[in-house]
Every structure is written in C-alpha cells, then in structure tokens.
Amino acid sequence: MSQAESIADRLPGASQNVTSLQAHILAEERRHPHASGTFSWILSALALSAKTIAALIRRARLEDVLGSMGSENVQGEEQQKLDVISNEVLLRCLGQRSGVAIVASEEDDEPTILRTETDGERRYCVLFDPLDGSSNLDVAGGVGTIFSILRHHPEAGSPETSILQAGTEQVAAGYILYGSSTVLVVTTGNGVQMFVLDPAIGSFLLVEEEVRIPARGETYSLNEGNRPGFPQGWQDYLAWAQANGYSGRYVGAMVADVHRTLLKGGVFMYPPTGKTPDGKLRLMYEANPMAMIVEQAGGKAFAGAAERILEVKPQTLHQRVPVLLGSVEEVDRVREFVA
Ligand code: AHM
Ligand code: MG
Numbered sequence: 001m002s003q004a005e006s007i008a009d010r011l012p013g014a015s016q017n018v019t020s021l022q023a024h025i026l027a028e029e030r031r032h033p034h035a036s037g038t039f040s041w042i043l044s045a046l047a048l049s050a051k052t053i054a055a056l057i058r059r060a061r062l063e064d065v066l067g068s069m070g071s072e073n074v075q076g077e078e079q080q081k082l083d084v085i086s087n088e089v090l091l092r093c094l095g096q097r098s099g100v101a102i103v104a105s106e107e108d109d110e111p112t113i114l115r116t117e118t119d120g121e122r123r124y125c126v127l128f129d130p131l132d133g134s135s136n137l138d139v140a141g142g143v144g145t146i147f148s149i150l151r152h153h154p155e156a157g158s159p160e161t162s163i164l165q166a167g168t169e170q171v172a173a174g175y176i177l178y179g180s181s182t183v184l185v186v187t188t189g190n191g192v193q194m195f196v197l198d199p200a201i202g203s204f205l206l207v208e209e210e211v212r213i214p215a216r217g218e219t220y221s222l223n224e225g226n227r228p229g230f231p232q233g234w235q236d237y238l239a240w241a242q243a244n245g246y247s248g249r250y251v252g253a254m255v256a257d258v259h260r261t262l263l264k265g266g267v268f269m270y271p272p273t274g275k276t277p278d279g280k281l282r283l284m285y286e287a288n289p290m291a292m293i294v295e296q297a298g299g300k301a302f303a304g305a306a307e308r309i310l311e312v313k314p315q316t317l318h319q320r321v322p323v324l325l326g327s328v329e330e331v332d333r334v335r336e337f338v339a
Contacts, residue, residue, distance in 0.1 A: 018205060019205065019206040020203045020204060020205055020206070021043070021044075021047050021184065021195050021203070021204035021206070022044065022047075022203070024193065024206055025040045025043050025044065026040065028040075028190075036121070038097075038098070038099030038121065038122055038123070038124070039099065039124065039149075039171070039172070041097045041098075041099055042094070042097055042100060042124055042126060042149060043172070043186070045093040045094050045096065045097045045100075046090075046093070046094075046126075046145075046147055046174075046176075047184065047204055048093050049086075049089050049090045049094070049145070050176040050182065050184060050197070050204075051182075052089045052093070053086045053089055053131070053145060053176070053178065054176075054182040054197060056082065056085060056086070056089075057082065057137070057143065057178050060082060060137060061140075065081045065082055065085060066080075066081065066082070066137055066138055067080065067081060067138065068080055068081070069081050069083070069084055071084075073106065073107050073108075074108070074109040074318060075106075075282075075318060079107065080131070080134040080135070082131055082134060082137055083107055083130060083131045083134050084107065086130035086131040086145065087105050087107040087108070087130040087131075089130075090103070090105070090128055090130050090145070091103060091105070091112065094114075094126055095114055098115070098121070099121070099122070099123055099124055100114055100115070100123065100124055100125075100126055101113070101114060101115050101116075101123035101124065101125060101152035101154070101162075102114065102125040102126075102152060102162060102163060103125070103126050103127070103128070104126075104127045104128075104159075104163055104284070104285070105127070105128055105129070105130055105285070106128070106130065106132075106282060106286075106318070107130060110159075110160075110317075111125075111159045111160060111163055111317065113159050116154075122151070122152075123151075123152040123154075124150065124151060124152055124171070125149070125150045125152050125159075125162060125163045126147060126148070126149055127147065127148045127149075127150070127163060127284050127285040127289075128145060128146060128147040128148070128285055129145065129146045129282070129285045129286055130145055131143055131144075131145065132144045132145065132146055132175075132253060132254050132255050132286065133251070133253020133254060133255060133256065135252070136251070136252060136253050136256075141251065141252075141253065141256075142177060142178065142179040142251055142253050142255070142256035143178050143253050143255065143256075144175050144176055144177045144178060144253060144254070144256065144259075145175060145178075145255075146174075146175045146254070146255060146285055146286055146289050146290065147173065147174055147175070147285070147289060148167075148170050148172075148173045148284065148285055148288050148289040148292075149170060149171050149172040149173065150163060150165050150169055150170055151169070151171060160316075160317060163284070163317065164284075164314045164316075165314070166310065166311055166312065166313055166314065167287075167288035167289075167291055167292060167309060167311070167312065168310045168311060170189075170288060170289065170292050170310075171188065171189065172186065172187065172188045172189070173186070173288065173289035173290075173292040174186035174187060174289065174293065175255045175258070175259070175289065175290070175293070176255075177255045177256060177259050179256060179259075181196050181197065182196070182197035182199075183196050183197075183259065184196075184197070184204050185211065185259065185262070185293060187292055187293055187296040187297075189292075189296065190296075191209075191210050191211070191296055191297075192210070192211040192262075192293055192296045192297045193206060193208065193209055193210075193211065194206075194207050194208040194211050195207065211262065211263075211297050212297055212298050213261070213262050213263075213265060213294060213297040213298055213299040213326065213327055214264065214265030214327055215265070215298075215328050215329055216265055216327050216328075216329040216330060217261070217264055217265020217266035217267075217327045217330060218241075218244070218245065218246045218266065219246060219247045219248070219249050219260075219261070219264065219265070219266030219267070220237075220238070220241050220246055220247075220248055220249075220266060220267050220269065220330075221248070221249050221250050221257045221260070221261060221266065221268040221269065222248075222250060222268070222269040222270065222271065223250060223252070223270070224238070224248060224250070226273050229273030229274045229276075230271045230272070230273060231271070231272060231338070233305075233337045233338035233339065234271045234334070234337070234338055236337045237333070237334045237337035237338065240333075240337065249266075254268075254270075254281065254286060254290065258293075258294070258325070261294075261325070261326045261327075262293065262297055262299070265326070265327045265330070266326055266327060266330055267324065267325070267326035267327065267330040267331055267334055268323070268324075268325050268326050269323060269324050269325075269334065270322065270323040271324070272304070272322045276320070278319070278320040278321055278322060279320055279321060279322040279323060280320060281320060281323050282318055282319065282320055282321075283309070283312060283314055283319050283320065283321040284314060284317055284318075286323075287301075287303070287309045287312075287321050287323050288309060288310065290325060291308070291309035291310050291325060292310065294325045294326065295310065298328070299325065299326055299327055299328060299331065300325065300326070300327075300328050300331040300332070301323070301324070301325035301331070302324045302325070302335060303321045303322050303323065303324070304322050304324065304338060305335045305338040305339040306335075306339070309321060309323065309325070
C-alpha cells in the first residue's frame with residue numbers, strides 16, 4: 001500500500017465512495033432521461049438554505065438572535081427570531097429558482113406566488129416549516145426544517161387550490177435536523193437517502209443510501225403531559241407499553257423525534273386531545289413529508305386508527321392532523337388500541 005493510500009484510509013468518513021448531495025442529485029437526474037434539471041435545482045436551493053440556517057443556529061447565542069420576536073404567526077404561536085430569519089433564507093434561496101411557482105410556509109398566513117408565467121415549463125410548489133421545534137433553540141436543543149414538494153397546477157386557479165393536494169401527490173419530501181451534526185434526509189419516491197453535512201468542506205455527504213426503519217422498537221415518543229386529554233384508546237396503549245417495559249423518549253421537536261424513530265424504531269405520536277381534536281401538527285408541511293419519508297423507509301404513518309396521513313384530503317393550508325408514525329408493528333399495535 002502506498003503512503004498516499006494509507007493516509008486516505010485514515011481520513012474521517014472513509015476515503016471510498018464519497019458522494020455529495022449534488023452528485024447524487026445529478027446521478028438521479030440521469031436516471032430520468034426527460035428530466036429538465038428544474039427539480040434538481042430546487043433540491044440544491046434547499047441544501048443551500050440548510051447550510052445557511054445551520055450556520056446561523058451555531059452562532060445564534062453569540063450573535064444575539066435567540067428569543068422571541070414579540071409577534072405571533074397565523075396559528076397564534078409565538079415566533080422566535082430564528083423562525084423569521086430561517087423563513088427568509090428559504091424564501092430567498094427558493095425564490096431564485098425559476099422552477100418554483102409557489103412557496104408556502106408555516107410562518108406565513110398565505111402562500112407566496114413567485115411566478116405566474118404559463119410558458120409550459122414544469123414548475124413546483126414548495127411547502128416548508130422553516131424551523132420546527134424552535135422553542136428548543138434557547139437550550140441548544142435539536143431543531144429542524146421540514147419540506148414537501150408538489151407539482152404546480154396552474155389550471156387549478158388559486159395558489160391555495162394548487163397546493164391543496166393529498167400527500168400521495170408529493171414528488172419529494174424530507175427534513176434537515178440541526179443537531180450534534182446537520183443531517184439531511186430526503187425521498188423522491190425511490191427509498192430514503194441520508195446525508196450529513198461535513199462542515200470542513202461545506203458539502204452534504206451520502207452516509208446511507210437506503211434508510212430502512214426497523215419493523216419494531218420498544219420506544220414511544222409523545223408529550224405525555226397531555227395524557228389525561230387523550231381519547232381512551234391512546235391512554236390504553238400507553239398503559240400497555242409501560243406494562244411491557246417500553247422506554248419513553250421525547251425531544252419536543254418533531255424532526256429530532258422522527259429521526260430517532262426512523263433510525264432506531266418505535267412509534268412517534270401526536271394524538272388528538274379533548275381541547276385539540278386534530279392534535280397540533282400541520283398536515284401539509286409537517287405530517288405529509290414525514291409520512292412520505294417513513295413509508296418510503298418501510299414504516300407506516302396514520303392520522304389515527306384508520307386513515308393513512310398521505311390520503312387525507314387537505315381543506316386548508318394550515319390544517320392540523322393527529323399523527324401516528326413509525327415501525328410497522330408498533331403503529332399497528334397502537335391502531336388496534338385506538339380503533
Ligand atoms: P412548531 O412548528 O411551532 O415548532 O411546533 C411543532 C412542534 C413539533 O416539533 C413537536 O413535535 C411539537 O411541536 C411539540 O409540541 P408539544 O410541546 O405540545 O409537545
Ligand atoms: Mg413545526
């Protein structure tokens with residue numbers, strides 16, 4: 001072995017098969033001979049946004065951008081400064097891509113129309129939660145960005161009608177977790193790929209080409225403080241899980257909790273309560289993208305006992321939906337209790 005080879009073998013992240021997100025996107029594009037590249041440019045805008053947001057979060061305390069804005073979003077939730085800044089980063093990065101027709105965000109009341117031309121070019125709608133779990137920022141906890149990409153249908157009339165498509169219509173979905181490392185997980189309907197940001201070179205590198213969720217896992221993840229308000233079936237499941245030695249794990253940021261569930265197995269839930277019959281999480285930019293990821297990884301995602309999240313017909317942009325997702329065996333067990 002030459003000296004260069006032996007040094008290469010000691011490089012972090014292994015020296016072989018270093019695939020960047022960019023290279024992966026281009027390889028995917030080549031598999032679709034009619035692809036125009038539009039879609040690839042959108043994914044690259046999301047990656048650029050993610051790198052920018054990751055850098056901002058790392059320096060947040062130092063640059064005094066933590067804490068509340070003193071304003072509320074359309075859903076009556078207090079906006080953190082970084083919610084607003086991250087939203088702006090995504091709007092700017094996506095706004096520069098000619099393939100994006102409409103963007104819609106958790107932080108904005110209405111969708112933003114970027115382009116109305118009907119020049120025949122295929123365009124997309126991008127929906128996102130710019131900084132999910134942002135109340136974790138003050139304590140340096142994990143937060144994330146969630147995104148969903150749909151085809152734009154100009155013939156639908158209003159922008160809202162164009163984006164109100166069921167989750168089954170998503171052409172891609174994913175999330176970025178800003179944790180101890182920055183992780184990007186994405187699906188374009190062909191399995192789930194996982195990338196980790198190498199901060200030394202500023203690239204997302206492929207670490208797992210085919211993420212599969214374990215079929216079972218003895219962990220449940222939910223806000224147990226809400227337990228008295230859950231319908232009886234959900235409470236009965238919890239009693240069963242505790243009697244059977246399950247562990248509870250809850251970060252309180254959906255991206256972090258779903259990421260752990262995806263890699264280690266178990267079940268993540270945000271059930272309905274008496275006060276919030278549809279739970280808390282939003283269908284279009286939280287539940288749908290996570291459901292697509294989990295199903296593509298071999299898991300299940302339901303809005304209660306009977307209906308797949310991806311089949312829920314949306315009525316409004318910011319509508320909420322109960323969430324039950326994770327390992328096949330665990331999700332089915334909860335559904336039996338809840339039915
Ligand atoms: P956000 O989008 O305003 O940050 O709210 C969504 C977050 C999710 O990340 C998390 O799963 C949930 O709210 C936690 O809610 P709760 O504090 O009620 O457990
Ligand atoms: Mg959120």
